[in-house]
Amino acid sequence: MSILRLAPVLLGLLVLPCGSASAKPSGCRATHPAYASLKHGMSYRRVVERLGCPGRRVTHMTIGKTEQTTYTWRGTGSYGANLAVSFRNGQLTSKSQLGVK
Secondary structure (H helix, E strand, O other): OOOOHHHHHHHHOOOOOOOOOOOOOOOOOHHHHHOOOOOOOOHHHHHHHHHHHOEEEEEEEHHHOEEEEEEEEEEEEEEEEEEEEEOOOOOEEEEEEEEEO
């Protein structure tokens, strides 16, 4: 099929709304007690329950049978407070925070 025939289809894809299941309400802020309650091996769903809202997916990579994903949340506390949580094959493997109170 020629590119000229595909152009309207491709253009239509460019103007689709960009809603995301990982979007979170702007008022949601993770707290330090919620962050401290996160334990290795937890699922993303369980982390969302603890933090109170979905995170923003910032990385996603699949190599062979291994899937690695990192999410971030805005945090309470100082300006720019945030936390990051990484998952390997659906289980929490690392967490970090900056300025979350």
